[in-house]
Amino acid sequence: MKAFDYTAPVTLPEAVGLLVSQPSARLLAGGTDLIVQLRSGRKEADLVIDIKKIPELNALEFDPTAGLTIGAAVPCYRLTSHPVIQSHFPALAEVASWIGGTQIQGRASLGGNLCNAAPSADSIPLLIALGASALIAGPGGRRSVAIEDFCTAPGRNQLATGELLVAIHIPAPAAQSGAAYLRFIPRNEMDIAVVGAGVSVSIAEGVFTAARIALSAVAPTPLFVPAAGAALVGQPVSPAALEAAAQIAQAAATPISDMRGTAAYRKHLCAVMTRRALEIAVTRAQEN
Amino acid sequence: MALKVQVQTTINNEPVQFLCEPRQTLLECLRDVVGLTGTKEGCGDGNCGSCTVKLGDRIVTSCLVLGVEAEGETITTVEGLAHGNTLHPLQKAFLEHAALQCGICTPGFLIAADALLQKHPHPTEDQTRFWLSNNLCRCTGYDKIIRAVQAAAVEINGAPQ
Numbered sequence: 001m002k003a004f005d006y007t008a009p010v011t012l013p014e015a016v017g018l019l020v021s022q023p024s025a026r027l028l029a030g031g032t033d034l035i036v037q038l039r040s041g042r043k044e045a046d047l048v049i050d051i052k053k054i055p056e057l058n059a060l061e062f063d064p065t066a067g068l069t070i071g072a073a074v075p076c077y078r079l080t081s082h083p084v085i086q087s088h089f090p091a092l093a094e095v096a097s098w099i100g101g102t103q104i105q106g107r108a109s110l111g112g113n114l115c116n117a118a119p120s121a122d123s124i125p126l127l128i129a130l131g132a133s134a135l136i137a138g139p140g141g142r143r144s145v146a147i148e149d150f151c152t153a154p155g156r157n158q159l160a161t162g163e164l165l166v167a168i169h170i171p172a173p174a175a176q177s178g179a180a181y182l183r184f185i186p187r188n189e190m191d192i193a194v195v196g197a198g199v200s201v202s203i204a205e206g207v208f209t210a211a212r213i214a215l216s217a218v219a220p221t222p223l224f225v226p227a228a229g230a231a232l233v234g235q236p237v238s239p240a241a242l243e244a245a246a247q248i249a250q251a252a253a254t255p256i257s258d259m260r261g262t263a264a265y266r267k268h269l270c271a272v273m274t275r276r277a278l279e280i281a282v283t284r285a286q287e288n
Numbered sequence: 289m290a291l292k293v294q295v296q297t298t299i300n301n302e303p304v305q306f307l308c309e310p311r312q313t314l315l316e317c318l319r320d321v322v323g324l325t326g327t328k329e330g331c332g333d334g335n336c337g338s339c340t341v342k343l344g345d346r347i348v349t350s351c352l353v354l355g356v357e358a359e360g361e362t363i364t365t366v367e368g369l370a371h372g373n374t375l376h377p378l379q380k381a382f383l384e385h386a387a388l389q390c391g392i393c394t395p396g397f398l399i400a401a402d403a404l405l406q407k408h409p410h411p412t413e414d415q416t417r418f419w420l421s422n423n424l425c426r427c428t429g430y431d432k433i434i435r436a437v438q439a440a441a442v443e444i445n446g447a448p449q
Contacts, residue, residue, distance in 0.1 A: 008308035101422025106346035
């Protein structure tokens, strides 16, 4: 690895100041992407800013009205083991237990998974489905961006010079709502999604009242498909309704062929993963 | 050239200070600076788990941690498992079940399995395989490793109720 300096600020303004004065600096949370990228030369840094000592970035707070706030540096294991997340956001606890393996989850943060902006990122379709937003701080103050607007290209995101992700905010779950994320991988664990589908649904008296569907690994960025969710709203819960939504999601996907799968195979998987994820989300909504 | 940084840690219950460059990983610091070569480098990018150590109360791949991030932390490496000449029950079980061949992956498996048994005194086979999915072995085919971990669980924690 090329030489760099290291600093670990303890306040947000300090971190923003460092980013403004040294735009080539890189932020370090869990390091499971950054250290690999620095070693391979895919990214360079004169300065690495460790954000784990900033209290706000380590906060994990739930309020029944305000929802869930996940500090940008909170590692995955804190999400998988958190009782409120297990009970209110089971899909999120699952996805945090599927990113890498035990060792990776001890370091890797959801914030890093988002900022790394991989088209195949496991957490992003679910965050989109849950209606989450990215809370950003920078020299101009704070702003909030919907997760579906956060990634702009493979490995690229909305953050401007001097800005950093502070937290991910997820609204409190509505009554009779459920969510799920499913991915297809050839192994049982420790693999990159060939296709992933994140969904959330709300149901009242057997009829869908809201639904959001997003896909991973089938477009340059995680793909929000509003039309697929909209097709469910007003429909009674039925296999045909789920299949129709899955077909709309599939139609929106523009995958490439690579070592993980052909474009045609990925297209096929879009409908299968979406439908199966919807079945889980419906079951969860009916149990809530 | 970045200046070297002094890092203060506790490694295997001993206070240890070391000097490192910010770009050096914890794995490099343990092996090349502190001289604890039990921890092995496999892939160097977090996939194989050979370099697994315990950092605080979590297991991590030490190739993906900077040495400077270990400031103030407590670290357990494979050298910290045995008591003098008495092997840890996991080490004994690995020998008895022939759960290693070339041995490069073994320190990582031992540290990861030790953390598993602290969390789940009697892990199921599924729990064990899922927990150890970040550790690759190219020799044994895993079954012997899983059996060794389960035998060690009984040795340490008694038969499951």
